[in-house]
Amino acid sequence: MTAKPRKQVHLAAHFPGVNNTTVWADPASKSQVEFASFEHLARTAERGLFDFFFLAEGLRLREHRGRIHDLDVVGRPDTFTVLDALAAVTDRLGLAGTINSTYNEPFELAKQFAALDHLSGGRAAWNVVTSSDAFTGENFRRGGYLEHAQRYRRAAEVVEASRALWDSWPADALVVDRERGVFAREIPATSFHSTQFDIEAPFVTPPSPQGHPVLLQAGDSDEGREFGARTADAIFTVHGTLEAGQRFYADVKGRLAKYGRGHDELLVFPAATFVLGDTEAEAHERARHIRYQQVSPQTAIAFLEQVWGRELSGYDPDGPLPDVEPDATSEITRGRVRHTKDPLAVVKSWRERAEAEGLSIRELVIEVTARQQFIGTPGQVAAQIDHYVQSDAADGFILVPHLTPAGLDEFVDLVVPELQERGSFRTAYTGTTLRDHLGLRHPHHRTAAEGARAS
Numbered sequence: 443m444t445a446k447p448r449k450q451v452h453l454a455a456h457f458p459g460v461n462n463t464t465v466w467a468d469p470a471s472k473s474q475v476e477f478a479s480f481e482h483l484a485r486t487a488e489r490g491l492f493d494f495f496f497l498a499e500g501l502r503l504r505e506h507r508g509r510i511h512d513l514d515v516v517g518r519p520d521t522f523t524v525l526d527a528l529a530a531v532t533d534r535l536g537l538a539g540t541i542n543s544t545y546n547e548p549f550e551l552a553k554q555f556a557a558l559d560h561l562s563g564g565r566a567a568w569n570v571v572t573s574s575d576a577f578t579g580e581n582f583r584r585g586g587y588l589e590h591a592q593r594y595r596r597a598a599e600v601v602e603a604s605r606a607l608w609d610s611w612p613a614d615a616l617v618v619d620r621e622r623g624v625f626a627r628e629i630p631a632t633s634f635h636s637t638q639f640d641i642e643a644p645f646v647t648p649p650s651p652q653g654h655p656v657l658l659q660a661g662d663s664d665e666g667r668e669f670g671a672r673t674a675d676a677i678f679t680v681h682g683t684l685e686a687g688q689r690f691y692a693d694v695k696g697r698l699a700k701y702g703r704g705h706d707e708l709l710v711f712p713a714a715t716f717v718l719g720d721t722e723a724e725a726h727e728r729a730r731h732i733r734y735q736q737v738s739p740q741t742a743i744a745f746l747e748q749v750w751g752r753e754l755s756g757y758d759p760d761g762p763l764p765d766v767e768p769d770a771t772s773e774i775t776r777g778r779v780r781h782t783k784d785p786l787a788v789v790k791s792w793r794e795r796a797e798a799e800g801l802s803i804r805e806l807v808i809e810v811t812a813r814q815q816f817i818g819t820p821g822q823v824a825a826q827i828d829h830y831v832q833s834d835a836a837d838g839f840i841l842v843p844h845l846t847p848a849g850l851d852e853f854v855d856l857v858v859p860e861l862q863e864r865g866s867f868r869t870a871y872t873g874t875t876l877r878d879h880l881g882l883r884h885p886h887h888r889t890a891a892e893g894a895r896a897s
């Protein structure tokens with residue numbers, strides 16, 4: 443029997459923006475909108491030979507009990523503008539932007555991603571999201587809000603239309619003539635017609651280095667997973683513990699065959715946080731300190747209010763969980779991705795846990811909002827990450843540092859060499875495009891039959 447080949451770990455850097463893991467109280471925390479912050483994180487990720495830099499997107503400031511959510515006050519600059527600027531100060535790092543398919547036109551999106559792919563020499567990626575609520579839709583006159591199934595239908599059409607546009611220029615369309623300059627031969631009109639779009643014109647941008655930017659997907663419902671399995675090159679997920687990761691990994695990889703896709707054509711990237719220390723005990727002490735900074739007494743109550751759907755300001759954060767029942771229909775928080783689908787069941791399980799472990803409100807929130815955390819010495823963290831990847835709980839991780847913009851420095855300096863030592867992480871970039879880093883083929887290298895099955 444031949445041994446299973448060692449998988450290579452893939453790493454990406456999430457810019458710590460308005461996430462609930464970001465710690466703003468730390469004196470080392472800096473601006474979330476100045477270019478210097480984006481540049482610092484991107485350069486650090488590139489120094490660490492990461493696959494890509496990742497920007498999430500929020501199209502409306504979230505509200506809680508009628509007031510702007512405190513983490514959102516810092517705002518978010520436009521994704522394309524930031525990534526285009528980062529293309530100029532990085533050389534190999536992939537540049538991934540979360541862009542909504544519900545409110546945007548495919549022609550515009552295809553043009554913007556093709557431009558990013560050109561400007562960066564083949565490093566663009568698009569995390570296709572559909573948005574989760576009508577509240578965000580109020581900012582958009584056309585497109586507005588669509589029901590869940592329609593949003594995924596539209597997402598599929600947006601991607602199909604974009605692919606048709608990217609593929610529309612023949613490979614030999616551009617001619618370089620030393621006398622007459624560069625000109626284009628015949629560019630056929632893209633003819634794309636679907637339930638939502640009618641496009642009948644030549645595309646404006648020549649084929650970009652990757653052919654298509656890398657496509658990521660981040661919805662977790664059955665439709666979302668199916669859309670990812672059919673369409674995406676990688677999935678961004680919250681399923682980051684070993685067991686949940688393995689279940690999710692097997693689930694989405696298991697959906698590939700019916701689309702004629704191979705096991706390695708879709709990579710799985712859970713979000714992950716990490717805390718390092720010189721000793722294991724020190725790392726755990728730091729992690730505890732960070733968790734208490736992330737979940738202040740007010741944050742703990744606000745979090746419960748989102749799940750209970752009612753005002754709970756009279757409850758003591760250091761006391762027991764509220765004895766009132768949740769209101770499953772309430773919209774106390776608006777603009778937030780709801781990872782809690784069934785509040786009644788959630789509240790029941792939290793009560794049981796709080797009782798069994800003697801947890802206060804704040805302690806419980808600290809426990810239940812902890813995403814996958816790798817905690818330990820650099821060697822231990824490298825071993826944990828490697829173990830998850832070798833055990834098929836993930837192909838890699840999108841790391842979410844808790845500090846802007848220096849939160850990745852230590853990881854790159856201390857954990858990356860340990861991963862390299864284990865033989866699980868590259869020691870140099872071997873290719874120039876993001877597809878190269880991820881081991882994905884150029885879309886035009888697909889056979890005709892594969893292309894037909896995928897579309």
Ligand SMILES: Cc1cc2nc3c(=O)[nH]c(=O)nc-3n(C[C@H](O)[C@H](O)[C@H](O)COP(=O)(O)O)c2cc1C
Nearest residue numbers: 498499540571572573574660661662663666679680
């Ligand atoms: C891990 C993860 C990250 C997401 N990131 C974003 C984001 O940055 N911006 C956004 O508008 N929606 C984001 N979404 C929302 C998804 O696009 C989707 O609209 C939402 O999860 C509802 O779809 P679903 O029912 O398939 O999960 C994210 C979802 C997940 C699961």
